[in-house]
Structures are given as C-alpha cells and as structure tokens.
Amino acid sequence: MTMVAPWEVKAAAKRAKLAASIPKEYMIPEHELPPADRLDVSQVPKEFLSKEVIEITELTATEIVDAIAKGKYSAVEVTTAFIKRAVLAHQLLNVFTEFFPEIALKRAAELDEYYKSTGKTIGPIHGLPISLKDQFRVKGVETCMGYVSWITNEPEKENSTIVDLLLNAGAVFFVKTNIPTSLMAAESRNCVFGQTVNAYNRTLAPGGSSGGEGAIVSMRGATIGIGTDIGGSIRIPSSFSGVYGLRPSHERFPYLKVANSLEFSEAIVSVDGPLAVSLPDLTLFSKALLAQEPWKHDPRVLALPFKDYEIPPRPLVFAIESNDGLVTPHPPVLRAIKIVTEALKDAGHEVFEFKPYKPEEGWNVVMRAFTVDGGENIQGDLDRSGEPGIPDIQMFIKGYKALTMSELFTFNKDKLEYKTAFLEYMNCVRSPSGKKIDAWIRPTTVSASVPAGQLKIRYLGYTALLNLLDYTSVVIPVTKADPAIDVATPAPGNGLFKAIEQKLWEDYVPEDFTNGPVGIQVIGGRLEEERMLAVAGVVDAALKS
Numbered sequence: 055m056t057m058v059a060p061w062e063v064k065a066a067a068k069r070a071k072l073a074a075s076i077p078k079e080y081m082i083p084e085h086e087l088p089p090a091d092r093l094d095v096s097q098v099p100k101e102f103l104s105k106e107v108i109e110i111t112e113l114t115a116t117e118i119v120d121a122i123a124k125g126k127y128s129a130v131e132v133t134t135a136f137i138k139r140a141v142l143a144h145q146l147l148n149v150f151t152e153f154f155p156e157i158a159l160k161r162a163a164e165l166d167e168y169y170k171s172t173g174k175t176i177g178p179i180h181g182l183p184i185s186l187k188d189q190f191r192v193k194g195v196e197t198c199m200g201y202v203s204w205i206t207n208e209p210e211k212e213n214s215t216i217v218d219l220l221l222n223a224g225a226v227f228f229v230k231t232n233i234p235t236s237l238m239a240a241e242s243r244n245c246v247f248g249q250t251v252n253a254y255n256r257t258l259a260p261g262g263s264s265g266g267e268g269a270i271v272s273m274r275g276a277t278i279g280i281g282t283d284i285g286g287s288i289r290i291p292s293s294f295s296g297v298y299g300l301r302p303s304h305e306r307f308p309y310l311k312v313a314n315s316l317e318f319s320e321a322i323v324s325v326d327g328p329l330a331v332s333l334p335d336l337t338l339f340s341k342a343l344l345a346q347e348p349w350k351h352d353p354r355v356l357a358l359p360f361k362d363y364e365i366p367p368r369p370l371v372f373a374i375e376s377n378d379g380l381v382t383p384h385p386p387v388l389r390a391i392k393i394v395t396e397a398l399k400d401a402g403h404e405v406f407e408f409k410p411y412k413p414e415e416g417w418n419v420v421m422r423a424f425t426v427d428g429g430e431n432i433q434g435d436l437d438r439s440g441e442p443g444i445p446d447i448q449m450f451i452k453g454y455k456a457l458t459m460s461e462l463f464t465f466n467k468d469k470l471e472y473k474t475a476f477l478e479y480m481n482c483v484r485s486p487s488g489k490k491i492d493a494w495i496r497p498t499t500v501s502a503s504v505p506a507g508q509l510k511i512r513y514l515g516y517t518a519l520l521n522l523l524d525y526t527s528v529v530i531p532v533t534k535a536d537p538a539i540d541v542a543t544p545a546p547g548n549g550l551f552k553a554i555e556q557k558l559w560e561d562y563v564p565e566d567f568t569n570g571p572v573g574i575q576v577i578g579g580r581l582e583e584e585r586m587l588a589v590a591g592v593v594d595a596a597l598k599s
Contacts, residue, residue, distance in 0.1 A: 072151065080137060111139045111277075136228070140273075147269045147273065149269045150232070152195050157194060189313040201246070223342040231266025237287065239262050239511065243259075251269070260291055260294050263282070264281025269295060282326045283327060284324035287324075289527060298336055301520065301527040306356065307340075340584075371492050372398055374495050379413055380513070387499070404485050408483070419522055420515070429450055501561075517575070524580050525578065525582075533572050542564050545559035
C-alpha cells in the first residue's frame with residue numbers, strides 16, 4: 055500500500071476546500087464540458103453562458119464602468135456575470151486558488167445602494183470586478199502562495215494596501231488565481247493547486263508567475279487582473295495569454311502587505327501591475343489607483359499623480375530589437391517583431407535595428423540578484439512541509455550560497471555600475487536620421503508559450519533585464535503561432551548562450567506551439583508609465599490598422 059505523505063494530505067484538503075467554495079449553480083456539468091482534446095477553449099463561454107452574461111463580459115473594463123455609471127447595468131449584474139464566466143474559466147483551465155463570491159456580491163450590493171441613494175458612483179472603477187494573483191491579501195480570505203507550508207486555514211486579517219485603495223476606487227474582488235511555488239518561475243503550477251493551462255491551447259502554459267491572471271483575463275473571467283513582476287511575471291503571462299500588461303517601475307504602485315518569496319530583498323525588486331483585455335484598461339487602472347494617492351499609504355511610493363501624456367505631432371522613432379545576441383527567439387516571436395516593424399513603417403514612423411548594452415553582463419547580474427540568499431528562503435518554505443516543490447525553481451535553490459555582507463556590497467556596486475553604463479548607453483542611442491528614440495521594442499519571451507509542465511522555460515533575459523534596470527514596459531499582443539508559417543529550422547547558432555539556444559530550438563516542434571499567443575514589449579525609462587501607455591497606443595493602433 056502506497057503511503058501518502060502528510061503534505062499531500064494537507065494539499066488535498068486545500069483543494070477540496072476550494073472546490074466546496076464554488077456554488078454548483080455556477081458550474082457546467084462535467085459531462086457537458088469540451089473533451090480534453092479540444093485545445094482552443096477561448097470561445098467556449100459563448101456556447102454555455104447566457105446572452106446577457108456574454109454581453110457584459112465581452113465589454114472592456116472602460117466600457118463596463120461607463121455603463122454602470124450611466125445606469126445600464128448594476129454592480130450586482132456585472133459581478134454575477136463575471137463570477138459565472140470565471141467559474142467556467144476555472145473548469146477549463148484550473149485558475150482559482152481562492153473564490154469568494156459571497157464577499158463580492160455583498161460588496162456589489164453596497165455599491166448599488168450607494169449609487170441608488172446618491173445618483174453617483176463611489177469612484178472611477180465603481181462596480182468593476184477585478185481578479186487577484188494569490189499573493190494579494192484580502193481580509194477574510196486565505197493566502198498560501200502555492201506552498202503547502204503556508205496552508206494554515208486562517209483567513210487574512212487585513213488587506214494588501216493596493217486592495218484597500220482599489221476598494222476605495224470602487225473595485226469588486228471575487229477571486230484569487232494560481233501561481234508557481236515560490237513565484238520564481240515563468241509557469242503556474244504547484245503542489246497545492248496543480249497546473250494552470252492556456253485558453254488558446256490547453257497543452258501550453260499561460261506563463262507565470264502571474265499565470266492564473268493571464269489565463270482568467272484571456273477567458274474574460276475578469277477584464278483586469280492584478281499581478282506582480284520580479285523577472286517577467288506580468289509580461290510573460292500577458293504575452294503567453296494574448297492580453298495586455300503593464301510592468302511599472304518600482305515606487306510607482308503600492309506593494310505594502312503583499313505576500314512574497316524573497317520578501318524585503320532589495321537585490322531585485324518585485325512590482326505589481328495590471329493585466330487587461332485592452333490597452334485603455336491599463337490606463338483606467340493606473341489612473342484609478344494613483345488617484346487614491348498611494349504615497350500616503352506606502353512610504354516606498356513616490357508622490358507622482360497620473361498625468362496624461364500627449365503624443366507629439368510627428369512620426370515616432372522606435373529602436374527594434376529582434377535578438378539580444380544571447381538567445382535567438384523561436385520563429386513565431388521573430389515573425390511578431392517583423393509584423394510590428396512593418397506596421398510601424400506603414401504608419402509612417404521611423405524604425406531601426408537595435409542592440410542593448412552588454413546583455414550577457416546584465417544577465418549575470420540578474421542571476422546573482424535572484425540568488426543572493428543561496429535559495430534559503432524558498433528551501434525553508436519547502437522544508438517546513440516536506441513538499442518537493444516544482445522542478446522549475448531548482449535553478450534558484452541549488453548550487454548557490456548566500457552572499458556575505460561584504461559580497462552583497464560588491465554585488466550592489468556591480469549592479470549600480472551596470473545600470474549606470476546602460477543608462478549612459480541609452481542616452482546616446484540615435485536613429486540613422488540622428489533622432490532620439492521614443493521607445494525600445496523587444497520580444498517578451500523566446501517562444502509562443504511553452505508546453506505546460508515540461509520545464510521548457512529556457513531563458514528569461516528578455517524580461518528580467520528590465521527588472522534589473524527598473525524600466526517601464528507595456529506588453530501588446532501581436533499574433534499567434536502558426537505551424538504552417540512558423541516552420542522549424544536548425545538552431546541559428548548566433549547566440550552567445552549557445553547551449554541554451556540549441557536546446558531551445560530543439561524544443562521547437564511547430565505543431566506543439568499551435569495557437570500560442572505572442573506579445574512584444576514597448577519599453578521606456580524609469581517611471582514613464584504615462585508616456586509608455588500612450589506610445590504603446592500608437593503601436594497598438596498601427597497593428598490594428
């Protein structure tokens with residue numbers, strides 16, 4: 055008889071508790087759901103949900119808050135619609151970690167009463183359902199971060215600061231979503247809740263660590279979700295899930311009281327930000343949050359109110375990077391860069407090929423930043439329960455030792471010197487016509503998603519470098535992998551990281567990546583959220599014209 059480890063019993067009980075929190079009336083009977091071999095389930099909600107639910111959930115967040123403000127929908131109607139669609143998303147993709155519709159509907163009813171009695175909305179996102187990555191604390195709801203050792207069955211006693219501020223702005227929270235163990239992986243699987251999969255191809259992953267958010271937003275179980283990003287964890291799920299995402303600079307949005315691995319490490323800093331179904335929704339979120347003056351609630355946030363940026367009346371200048379010189383991306387990603395380049399040219403903008411400053415040196419600094427504690431924090435949380443963790447995180451806990459104080463000082467010096475040299479390099483970049491650039495465009499990842507649970511996230515340099523630099527980045531969906539177009543070729547052999555590149559290209563079987571979304575990053579400097587949202591709008595418009 056096979057013995058069941060205590061951690062497995064604890065994890066199973068947590069899954070059972072989650073399942074019990076989902077009212078049966080919101081669920082589609084199991085036998086009616088699409089078979090496992092139906093890979094693209096992105097349009098399945100339209101086959102099962104009512105016309106009214108589809109009408110509401112197909113709107114953008116910007117359209118929803120406008121409709122509620124005009125009295126077309128109540129907050130309860132909108133919240134109920136998204137609860138139903140989110141449950142179906144969970145049945146198809148496995149996205150939930152916590153589900154609390156009772157709290158959400160009570161909150162929505164209170165907002166409706168306020169609107170009825172005053173004739174006004176409580177704030178700019180009045181009645182808007184928003185999903186949360188598991189690490190955001192919600193009073194009365196549990197947080198386990200994908201660790202068995204964090205399962206205590208004790209609800210949180212207070213909210214994360216960003217949750218409080220968005221509630222003040224009118225938000226309705228109803229669900230928290232899946233992550234990888236420790237957050238330190240571009241996947242979304244753990245020993246508690248299992249694997250989350252991709253709406254466009256269920257053999258693929260939705261990315262990570264905010265993969266549950268990417269998945270639920272891609273299915274329109276929410277129009278806006280909140281993720282975090284320490285190495286690409288908002289941007290990779292945005293790209294893999296075909297949605298928009300914003301990685302703001304550190305000190306722009308509040309992060310106080312957010313659960314985390316490597317908490318309080320300043321070697322490389324996590325930020326929070328939105329994933330959304332449209333670019334204007336990223337702006338809506340940013341305006342609504344900053345209108346709450348988060349610098350009065352989190353001492354790390356700078357006092358920078360949102361200021362609309364006006365695009366100059368001239369062609370813009372874009373530095374386009376298709377390859378960082380270390381690892382060449384797969385054919386679908388290279389095609390996405392080509393699509394963007396041609397679209398911007400056709401729109402009359404100036405584009406030119408660009409190479410960043412010493413990316414190998416930057417990657418080495420990034421890896422040192424991720425492992426300054428020698429993996430002690432992550433390993434400690436695993437050891438407390440006895441769970442094995444997931445293979446994806448072994449690179450951060452094996453083969454490293456914690457830095458001494460003297461070594462940490464040296465690391466901080468090296469990090470600052472690299473960031474300074476990169477800044478000086480960017481200040482000197484000019485287009486062939488001698489103009490300064492308006493934005494830098496580069497791939498988000500090296501592939502159009504990856505096969506779920508197969509440890510094939512080979513390289514994170516296209517996102518993690520920007521965490522080191524703390525640059526603002528907006529992700530825009532561009533295309534989807536098509537095996538008829540994105541044919542396999544031998545590894546280019548151009549990258550300095552030849553072994554990684556070779557393995558990455560060996561992984562590329564075009565049929566395995568079918569329909570995997572591909573997004574690109576539109577990048578600016580530190581604290582340029584408003585400008586980059588506006589410039590990203592130019593890129594998005596060019597792609598859609």
